[in-house]
Amino acid sequence: MNxxxxxxxxxxxxxxxxxxxxxxxxxxxxxxxDVLPARKDxxxxxxxxxxxxxxxxxxxxxxxxxxxxxxxxxADSSEFVGLENFGWxxxxxxxxxxxDFSSDPVQYGVLLSTLLWVLLVPTVSTxxxxxxxxxxxxxxxxxxxxxxxxxxxxxSFVGAGIIWKFVYEYRQEGTEQIGLxxxxxxxLGGTPQQWLLDGPWNTLFLIVVLVWIQAGFAMVVLSxxxxxxxxxxxxxxxxxxxxxxxxxxxxxxxxxxxxxxxVLVTISIGTLKVFDIVRxxxxxxxxxxxxxxxxxxxxxxxxxxxxxxxxxVLLFLFVIPIVIYQVRLxxxxxxxxxR
Amino acid sequence: MSTGTETIVAAPDAEVPPTVGGRVRKKLTxxxxxxxxxxxxxxxxxxxxxxxxxxxxxxxEIKSNGWWNFFANPQFTLENYEQVLFGSRSASGxxxxxFINSLVITIPSVLFPLAxxxxxxxxxxxxxxxxxxxxxxxxxxxxxxxxxxxxxxLLSFFNYGVSLGGVQLLPAWDLxxxxxxxxxxxxxxxxxxxxxxxxxxxxxxxxxxxxxEAAKVDGASHSKxxxxxxxxxxxxxxxxxxxxxxxxxxxxxxxxxIFAGGPKNAPLTVRLxxxxxxxxxxxxxxxxxxxxxIIVPLTVFLSLQRYFVRGLLAGSVKG
Numbered sequence: 001m002n003x004x005x006x007x008x009x010x011x012x013x014x015x016x017x018x019x020x021x022x023x024x025x026x027x028x029x030x031x032x033x034d035v036l037p038a039r040k041d042x043x044x045x046x047x048x049x050x051x052x053x054x055x056x057x058x059x060x061x062x063x064x065x066x067x068x069x070x071x072x073x074x075a076d077s078s079e080f081v082g083l084e085n086f087g088w089x090x091x092x093x094x095x096x097x098x099x100d101f102s103s104d105p106v107q108y109g110v111l112l113s114t115l116l117w118v119l120l121v122p123t124v125s126t127x128x129x130x131x132x133x134x135x136x137x138x139x140x141x142x143x144x145x146x147x148x149x150x151x152x153x154x155x156s157f158v159g160a161g162i163i164w165k166f167v168y169e170y171r172q173e174g175t176e177q178i179g180l181x182x183x184x185x186x187x188l189g190g191t192p193q194q195w196l197l198d199g200p201w202n203t204l205f206l207i208v209v210l211v212w213i214q215a216g217f218a219m220v221v222l223s224x225x226x227x228x229x230x231x232x233x234x235x236x237x238x239x240x241x242x243x244x245x246x247x248x249x250x251x252x253x254x255x256x257x258x259x260x261x262x263v264l265v266t267i268s269i270g271t272l273k274v275f276d277i278v279r280x281x282x283x284x285x286x287x288x289x290x291x292x293x294x295x296x297x298x299x300x301x302x303x304x305x306x307x308x309x310x311x312x313v314l315l316f317l318f319v320i321p322i323v324i325y326q327v328r329l330x331x332x333x334x335x336x337x338x339r
Numbered sequence: 340m341s342t343g344t345e346t347i348v349a350a351p352d353a354e355v356p357p358t359v360g361g362r363v364r365k366k367l368t369x370x371x372x373x374x375x376x377x378x379x380x381x382x383x384x385x386x387x388x389x390x391x392x393x394x395x396x397x398x399x400e401i402k403s404n405g406w407w408n409f410f411a412n413p414q415f416t417l418e419n420y421e422q423v424l425f426g427s428r429s430a431s432g433x434x435x436x437x438f439i440n441s442l443v444i445t446i447p448s449v450l451f452p453l454a455x456x457x458x459x460x461x462x463x464x465x466x467x468x469x470x471x472x473x474x475x476x477x478x479x480x481x482x483x484x485x486x487x488x489x490x491x492x493l494l495s496f497f498n499y500g501v502s503l504g505g506v507q508l509l510p511a512w513d514l515x516x517x518x519x520x521x522x523x524x525x526x527x528x529x530x531x532x533x534x535x536x537x538x539x540x541x542x543x544x545x546x547x548x549x550x551x552e553a554a555k556v557d558g559a560s561h562s563k564x565x566x567x568x569x570x571x572x573x574x575x576x577x578x579x580x581x582x583x584x585x586x587x588x589x590x591x592x593x594x595x596x597i598f599a600g601g602p603k604n605a606p607l608t609v610r611l612x613x614x615x616x617x618x619x620x621x622x623x624x625x626x627x628x629x630x631x632x633i634i635v636p637l638t639v640f641l642s643l644q645r646y647f648v649r650g651l652l653a654g655s656v657k658g
Contacts (some may be wrong), residue, residue: 136376159608179405
């Protein structure tokens with residue numbers, strides 16, 4: 001035991017100050033608003049929006065604009081270099097961004113790896129979530145069964161990374177395996193593999209971890225959507241004598257399509273920014289790095305602010321088409337509803 | 340896993356009564372359906388159980404054979420936990436300190452956005468001023484800006500202040516020691532606002548307008564209406580946003596890595612990622628450490644799951 005509690009006291013004091021500051025700010029705001037007459041909505045709105053607005057401006061809007069500028073500047077942001085950082089990303093063979101199919105093992109490169117994540121994680125987690133939601137719907141232990149799959153959502157990406165690193169743990173052939181996956185392989189008569197080291201498959205084993213986390217989210221949202229399907233539609237289909245298969249594809253899927261789109265879009269956007277899993281499990285080595293990890297490395301480890309900012313802008317640019325797609329879908333749905 | 344997918348495809352075809360829409364109960368009597376859901380449920384829980392079981396096994400056991408042997412030959416110890424929580428930092432211990440850091444970071448990072456979002460959402464839902472809808476749309480749109488876009492300038496704002504053309508407009512924050520937590524709170528609060536305002540606005544806008552109007556006719560000020568009419572009615576929404584934000588902050592690695600600085604202020608996730616990198620083979624410590632970081636969010640989550648789900652549905656399906 002060499003844990004010194006007195007060393008922790010200043011931190012707890014800081015926590016206390018923080019909470020007091022919080023109470024003071026909120027109390028003061030409400031007090032000021034009390035004094036103002038209720039008629040002047042404009043001033044009251046200003047007062048209510050001021051803290052959030054200021055923080056958004058200082059912490060998000062201005063920095064985001066600044067990042068867009070930095071993306072066109074050099075490593076220490078002292079001069080403009082035009083599109084050099086983006087050129088580096090898409091044309092420089094040594095940047096690690098581009099795929100190299102001639103090497104052995106095949107290198108996906110950061111851009112293609114990220115694309116692989118964004119394609120696989122949303123689709124697979126949604127599929128698993130949907131199947132599970134359908135299977136356990138109205139089952140006896142439904143809420144318990146759902147909690148099991150939902151639980152990984154509470155676990156940090158770092159924690160999940162460690163959990164799965166343990167599953168993938170490798171011991172030499174002939175010694176007893178301690179990782180579940182290799183034990184499984186050995187039991188089936190195979191040879192144990194270094195799942196996280198050997199490309200190009202290692203990226204897939206990292207992707208499994210995010211699927212494991214996100215499937216619960218998909219399952220909960222889709223399950224709620226399934227329960228909201230009007231009973232008479234299902235009943236009518238049943239009277240028409242459809243099979244379960246037809247019911248699934250012609251009734252269930254069309255009825256929950258809006259929820260499906262939302263789930264896919266939400267998970268895609270989250271997947272684009274995946275960082276913690278790669279950082280914890282491989283540190284981005286062995287050809288597993290993704291854009292968000294490179295962004296962190298270049299900006300805060302390598303002191304290459306220009307490249308880091310350009311990578312952040314790239315992430316932002318990737319999000320935009322996904323959002324446009326969702327907005328267009330939503331608008332079409334609204335128009336159809338209005339008719 | 341390959342067997343899993345095959346059965347998934349086959350399942351709805353089998354002897355399932357036509358109930359996939361979810362109206363009839365008999366479905367799970369189908370063996371394939373139960374088998375598929377069982378396989379998924381196992382895949383989703385066994386890895387976590389493996390870590391939990393390993394964390395209470397002695398070191399040489401963990402390193403020499405698989406955790407599943409625990410059930411045949413149970414050997415139990417709490418030494419791993421003692422070591423990671425209270426052992427010296429150099430021996431990958433000291434997690435108790437990081438645990439406190441996590442708490443100190445998380446609590447204000449939940450409270451501040453909660454209050455600011457509620458106030459802003461109220462203004463956007465229940466006061467009238469020109470351009471209100473545009474402000475709302477603007478905040479809504481900010482949700483798509485990845486936080487990566489803000490990191491570099493925000494860090495330089497804390498470290499060097501703001502200068503324009505050689506003139507220092509704002510000084511550097513110059514915080515160290517425990518005061519460094521303020522920058523982490525600040526960053527987390529800013530990043531939480533767009534989603535929080537959006538979520539709470541959705542709830543507030545749905546409250547019956549008569550209620551607010553009646554209070555106004557009675558001469559209540561906005562602050563009074565906010566406190567005694569609106570706030571009590573949106574408690575469930577506040578709860579769901581608070582849980583959301585709590586899980587997000589407690590589990591965050593990126594913001595903490597950048598803004599929390601050294602080991603004195605870093606939360607559990609940062610330490611855990613470090614351990615996974617440096618001491619990837621010391622599973623007795625890694626598993627116990629992982630469990631220390633998981634236990635708090637897991638408890639919060641399991642006990643307040645209902646609110647969390649409600650928030651999730653409000654945020655994703657309605658939007």
